[in-house]
Amino acid sequence: MSETPAGPTPGFLVWRLSTKWRVAVDRALAPLGLTHAQYSLLASLHGMGRSGARPSQRRLADHTGLEPLYVSKLARALEAAGxxxxxxxxxxxxxxxxxxxxxxxEVTGRAIAVVHQLLDRLLAPLGGRDGARTRALVDELTALLDVPLDAPLDSPAGVSADVSTEE
Structure with missing residues (x-):
């Protein structure tokens, strides 16, 4: 039986960092009238569009990790905003x-500049956007993001994996 580690778990720290990052981006982009989710969609479109791609909403959802229905809602709001x-x-x-x-x-270009300034500030403890520690962090986060969500889980000790609906 493994012991519970002292201190926060990696999952808790990733969640807290994600929340902190979202709040920081929301605050930084508020003067442009954008949210973090809208920025994610716009910046992704910007990157994909540089190669001439016109991605579908589904492809953009896959790229951003946002739910397709949410991407549709965001796209409609961003379309209404021109x-x-x-x-x-x-x-x-x-x-x-x-x-x-x-x-x-034009708006996306300004938003990307704002987010790059934010990245410079938040990544300073790791040597900045181009620092070796930042590159290592990106590699580690990419490895975690590459783990499929639908992989089967091992059953906890003492719990049968054979679940019956019969009484």
Whole structure:
């Protein structure tokens, strides 16, 4: 039987850091009228659009890790704000492609600059955005993100994996 480690668990620390990061980005982008989630969608569109891609909402959801329904809601709000263009996908009539408008590119450029300044400040203890410790952190976080969510879990000791619905 393993002992419970003293202090916070890695999962708790990742959650706290994620929450802190979201709040910091929300605060930094508030003057631009953007939230962290909107920024994630816009910055992803910016990056994908540089290669000429017009991703579907589904592809953008997969890329950002946001739920497809939430991406759809965000895309509609950003379209209403004049930042995103939604068009039917010529290859799939059920799908919608997304792209930044001219105003969306301008706002996204300003938002990326703001977030880069925030990154510089928050990553300073690790040597900045280009520091060796930051690169190591990125490698470790990428390894954790690559673990599939649907992998089977081992049953706790003493609990049968064979679950019956019969009484």
């Amino acid at each position: 930042l995103v263009e939604r068009t039917p996908d010529p290859a799939d009539t059920r799908a919608v492609q997304l792209a930044l408008t001219a105003e969306g590119r």
